Amino acid sequence: MAVHNYDLVVIGSGPAGESAAINAAKHGKRVAIVERQSSVGGNCTHWGTIPSKALRHQVKQIMQFNTNRMFRDIGEPRWFSFPKVLERSRVTIDQQVELRTKFYSRNRIDLFFGVARFRDEHTVVVRDNHEGAEELSAPQFVIATGSRPYRPADVNFRHPRIYCSDTILGLSHTPRTLIIYGAGVIGSEYASIFSGLGVKVDLIDTRERLLSFLDDEISDALSYELRNYGVLIRHNEEYQSVEGDEAGVVVNLKSGKRLRADAFLWANGRTGNTDELGLENIGLEANGRGQLQVDDHYRTAIPHISAVGDVIGWPSLASAAYDQGRSASDEFLGEDFRFVDDIPTGIYTIPEISSVGKTERELTEAKVPYEVAQAFFKDTARAQITGDTAGMLKILFHRETLEILGIHCFGDQASEIVHIGQAIMQQKGEANTLRYFINTTFNYPTMAEAYRIAAQNGLNRLF
Numbered sequence: 001m002a003v004h005n006y007d008l009v010v011i012g013s014g015p016a017g018e019s020a021a022i023n024a025a026k027h028g029k030r031v032a033i034v035e036r037q038s039s040v041g042g043n044c045t046h047w048g049t050i051p052s053k054a055l056r057h058q059v060k061q062i063m064q065f066n067t068n069r070m071f072r073d074i075g076e077p078r079w080f081s082f083p084k085v086l087e088r089s090r091v092t093i094d095q096q097v098e099l100r101t102k103f104y105s106r107n108r109i110d111l112f113f114g115v116a117r118f119r120d121e122h123t124v125v126v127r128d129n130h131e132g133a134e135e136l137s138a139p140q141f142v143i144a145t146g147s148r149p150y151r152p153a154d155v156n157f158r159h160p161r162i163y164c165s166d167t168i169l170g171l172s173h174t175p176r177t178l179i180i181y182g183a184g185v186i187g188s189e190y191a192s193i194f195s196g197l198g199v200k201v202d203l204i205d206t207r208e209r210l211l212s213f214l215d216d217e218i219s220d221a222l223s224y225e226l227r228n229y230g231v232l233i234r235h236n237e238e239y240q241s242v243e244g245d246e247a248g249v250v251v252n253l254k255s256g257k258r259l260r261a262d263a264f265l266w267a268n269g270r271t272g273n274t275d276e277l278g279l280e281n282i283g284l285e286a287n288g289r290g291q292l293q294v295d296d297h298y299r300t301a302i303p304h305i306s307a308v309g310d311v312i313g314w315p316s317l318a319s320a321a322y323d324q325g326r327s328a329s330d331e332f333l334g335e336d337f338r339f340v341d342d343i344p345t346g347i348y349t350i351p352e353i354s355s356v357g358k359t360e361r362e363l364t365e366a367k368v369p370y371e372v373a374q375a376f377f378k379d380t381a382r383a384q385i386t387g388d389t390a391g392m393l394k395i396l397f398h399r400e401t402l403e404i405l406g407i408h409c410f411g412d413q414a415s416e417i418v419h420i421g422q423a424i425m426q427q428k429g430e431a432n433t434l435r436y437f438i439n440t441t442f443n444y445p446t447m448a449e450a451y452r453i454a455a456q457n458g459l460n461r462l463f
């Protein structure tokens with residue numbers, strides 16, 4: 001077996017692994033990265049973030065064509081099939097793979113394709129599909145193996161009409177009706193995508209409100225918009241059984257309800273990819289969700305083996321995974337370390353949602369004297385021009401110091417808009433107050449105007 005020696009071996013080429021590897025290589029280290037799929041990019045590029053966001057973008061364009069009256073001069077509303085929309089989304093996946101492959105060659109990082117398994121604390125064996133094996137040895141390792149959909153044993157995922165968020169990308173027709181089980185971020189995003197394609201969606205939520213970690217008003221706004229697009233949301237429900245037959249899927253709920261649809265999408269939970277790592281050979285153990293525990297420097301119980309990204313659980317976002325990967329290799333390089341905990345939420349439903357900082361609920365519980373500053377998109381020139389008038393920006397601020405405590409945005413471009421407020425929130429002292437938005441001139445017309453409108457609205461509430 002060929003043996004290779006490196007300074008750092010990274011397992012997994014998603015955002016977490018990629019940034020760990022590149023950071024170390026840029027500091028002159030000899031780095032290898034191992035990937036079990038046949039191309040780089042991780043589940044992020046192949047099954048998660050990129051395909052779902054590309055799909056969403058195509059669907060949003062179709063919705064605009066179908067709802068904007070101007071387009072009626074050139075044709076009636078048209079419906080596209082899911083496979084057609086998927087085909088366009090694959091272009092983005094290919095572009096991402098090409099780009100990321102170049103990063104490795106440019107930074108002289110050796111890429112190994114195959115499953116990595118620890119033989120001991122300083123060696124992994126990489127087995128490829130052709131039964132070939134190579135041995136990589138290093139003083140430092142980063143585990144960035146990500147996650148996959150959790151698949152309960154009592155749901156038959158081999159049935160052709162029963163899907164998870166990975167296999168849905170192989171859907172070869174457009175169902176007329178779809179049941180989505182799990183109304184977390186992934187379930188809600190796919191509810192938007194499918195309802196935008198004209199599919200009747202039943203969204204089953206095991207909780208009493210959608211995305212309960214969000215500000216209540218924003219969560220209510222999402223429920224309203226999804227219903228507006230024909231999604232039927234059923235709260236506080238759990239499945240008793242999921243049965244596929246020739247024509248569709250029947251879901252029996254514990255509440256006694258019986259639902260039927262052409263297809264079923266399971267979007268309830270994910271499992272860390274640790275089962276093939278040979279953890280037993282190094283004395284590490286994953287928790288019941290397949291996740292590894294790390295300390296506040298991303299070190300596992302074996303200090304020279306770090307773990308980052310989805311495999312360590314919260315927040316399970318590509319955005320955070322990328323920064324965690326860089327931090328883990330900064331730790332190993334002896335550079336300034338940053339624990340990644342101040343993370344904005346970006347949810348790409350239609351319309352999208354984004355927030356950073358505290359919610360009203362949290363501030364109320366902590367008895368912080370806050371006030372609300374609000375702007376509705378319908379009152380901004382930019383939204384009136386684009387027609388994307390559904391939405392709002394809400395800034396929570398301290399009523400005495402005017403310090404910004406939370407930003408919550410719902411509507412078109414929310415995930416971009418939130419970054420303006422986030423940048424101000426990060427400032428120290430008086431630089432982080434609502435006054436910034438009054439004392440600063442923004443381009444006009446832009447969605448940044450919402451910050452000025454909200455700030456004025458908030459200051460007017462003070463007495």
Ligand SMILES: Cc1cc2nc3c(=O)[nH]c(=O)nc-3n(C[C@H](O)[C@H](O)[C@H](O)COP(=O)(O)OP(=O)(O)OC[C@H]3O[C@@H](n4cnc5c(N)ncnc54)[C@H](O)[C@@H]3O)c2cc1C
Pocket residue numbers: 011012013014015016017034035036037041042043044045047048049050052053114115116117144145146147165186273276277308309310311316317318319320321346348
């Ligand atoms: C449908 C969906 C939509 C999402 N949308 C967003 C979004 O909009 N924004 C956002 O920030 N996040 C989003 N996420 C989450 C995001 O995709 C993940 O947080 C991110 O992919 C985690 O990155 P990672 O590097 O930890 O792992 P991954 O991207 O999961 O990559 C891990 C890689 O490790 C490889 N691997 C596993 N085991 C081994 C082994 N033993 N040997 C070799 N290789 C191995 C895997 O094949 C995989 O390629 C979404 C997720 C899903 C499922």
